Amino acid sequence: MENEDWVTGNVRLNLGGQPLDLQMTVPAKPVKPQRMLPIFQQMATAFIEMSETAIENAGGKISCQKGCAACCRQAIPLAEIEAYQIAEIVAALPEPRRSEIEKRFETAWHHFADRGWFERLDESFRLSPEERNKVIVEYFNEKIDCPFLEDEACSIHPTRPLACREYLVTSPAENCLNLSAETVRMVELPVKTSDTVRKISNSAELNSTPANFVPLVLALEWTRKKADEFPEKTGEQWMADFFRNLTNSEIPSKG
């Protein structure tokens, strides 16, 4: 499809020796990276499906399913553009739902701010992976629901953050109630869209912090305080940035 607003291209990636063919339609004119988020989400889905197939072919099974939301009490790392998406999702909710969700964000944010958790998170990234893990587990042990969690299901499932999509386990679901590397077997994805999107779209300010992400519960506060200064690029330029920063891939042919 080629018209004034959109351009379509074909891409062949080589992920861990496996070919993956994708067709993508992207904005032809310069746009902010937020406009690219649905496309990045599609990419994440394609990579995840590839991993799921490989696991099933090897006789394994993903344990995650609707109704299990243990991971929805974790500190979800967002790319900055996802924080803006979350703010837009909340702003578009009808009342009284919007006020209720805003209140949940505020309560969760205060809960961790009052304990100095955000400072400890940044500090832990300067120390070691073990220290970082301790701070992540500390968050989880507080058992604070994600503001979007309803009856153990995600109320924004189609637009959920990339990190939520990428969190998959093959260990028994009940193991996720107690975070530990020994009992929780995470699915190793060949590439992580969430990392790549953070790299190419975060502001220099956020990327210069030790933890280069916005914890989900901080999203509304973050976007309130910080003006959106993202650059504009064409869809093709954003995708070129994306593929350049995607590890372990071969770059594409355009059709």
Ligand code: SF4
């Ligand atoms: S956004 Fe949805 S999937 Fe992600 S933590 Fe919140 S409820 Fe869970």
